[in-house]
Amino acid sequence: MYQFEELQQQFDKHFSHRHFPEDPASLYDPSEYFLGLGGKRIRPVLCLMGNELFDEINPDAFHVASAVELFHNFTLIHDDIMDKAPLRRGKPTVHALHGEATALLSGDVMLVVAYEELNKIQSRYTQKIMALFNKTAKEVCEGQQLDMDFEKIDLPGLSQYLHMISLKTSVLLAASLRMGAILGGAGEGNQQHLYEFGRTLGIAFQIQDDFLDAFGDPEKFGKQVGGDIIANKKTFLMIHALETATEPNRKALKQLMAENPSDKVTKVLEIFKACGIDEWAMELKDQYLASAFNHLDDIAVWSERKQPLTRLAHYLVQRDK
């Protein structure tokens, strides 16, 4: 059994080659550049871990893992266009360097190349893997659209946010695990529990992310604390605060969001704390984490095979940077 970091190295070795033709360079070099920006490769490694939970790693798992990573990068290139983001991982985005039209096409062709990877696996798996991949791809698009719709809603409910976050980020984590499990010969019940483990872990991770943006230690967090508050982002914290604060606090929050004073972060955090949002968020995270571990427990394989996933889950939601 391999730990996350070991599989990360194995995947990087498999993935670090040119994925696109040389010509025309005006189309393919931008795609290649974007893949070279790196990242933690969490999704492809989850695919390998989902596979190894049930069996020795099937060589096809590397193709599916590559497809997942290519798909993820395709969504990032297109999301960056939609968000008009100038930077990704500290480097200029594709549209910032080459214009929106080329960025759009570079993303399109990356999605096609993801399907080329899927077409390399043994044909007895193709239909099942493709079905889950396609379903997930549609859901990720739905999540991105809901996220854009969401920004226009004045007072969104927590359940709407959960639904959106689940589609936008969790289902790909869950599907990566499950596609690995399919290649490992897992039964339907085990596949479902592993999927739910990934989905609920993804939500716990997002809660942690929203929490750290507000309450993280600036020394360890690595990016500006309070960024979401400054940008008026509708996070778990802000939505719950607007739903549960006393009327004066709710009015104060609305006013801070409308007026953007220089002490906005401090003031919003004071209200968050007065409403107990920090404790609430940690409790909610723990609930999702407990649910994730329940699903992992219910998978019918020796518990020692689960150790790398257990360790990864703890690492992902207890990180402070």
Next chain:
Amino acid sequence: MYQFEELQQQFDKHFSHRHFPEDPASLYDPSEYFLGLGGKRIRPVLCLMGNELFDEINPDAFHVASAVELFHNFTLIHDDIMDKAPLRRGKPTVHALHGEATALLSGDVMLVVAYEELNKIQSRYTQKIMALFNKTAKEVCEGQQLDMDFEKIDLPGLSQYLHMISLKTSVLLAASLRMGAILGGAGEGNQQHLYEFGRTLGIAFQIQDDFLDAFGDPEKFGKQVGGDIIANKKTFLMIHALETATEPNRKALKQLMAENPSDKVTKVLEIFKACGIDEWAMELKDQYLASAFNHLDDIAVWSERKQPLTRLAHYLVQRDK
């Protein structure tokens, strides 16, 4: 054996249902709207015709035909964004109605649904069909990028234009035929000839299109004659004129393109005629058409099975509207 129009009706019957989930409507209704704009469905019908050239129509051919039509519409939605086109088939484009971000996502999700259609076919065909579909999808993206690069080249050569047009439009026609042939059990040689028939026919069709835009009968053409000239588009005609005109004519053309006078169309057409561009274009079209028919001849099936394709080819390049 069915004629084009009969297969068009059969395809429409198969294709005219909702292709996307109901929810979220903000994502899927724009995709559905765009499919509803119609079109001649040439590519999917070519897939059915390529199939019927070798055998009775395989039910899988309707899935592949649908995938091809969904793919084609995906490219149109994204091309319209890149070209900032307000109208498509006389109706507002997706980005004009819903903004670029939603149009981008509506296209993305349409490509995924195309792959869902491909995943419905019998698994013994999947790998071959997917390989050709993916290769073609990449080439179409390359063609679109080359088209954008092309606009920045001052004096492009005819061979560059041919390469771009072949990728941007011909390969999808060719691949549609060939995917049908694969499902019809055609051998490799027959597949290759059918592919080349489609590719060269596509080029003949494009030459015809460029010709009609300049020399078409305004009564029959259905759109503004001289539109390409007004927009300074680098067509077969303009590229060849710039390559072969006398120095005074070449200078005059360049000046007309730079200054856009009100009699630009008349003046450019005078130069085209002085250079014999109209006759040259018709000869070039006939060369490609002859090459297409040679490939059709070389396909080893009874010639009566080829009759619907022969008839369609003549119709496509002799149309005057």
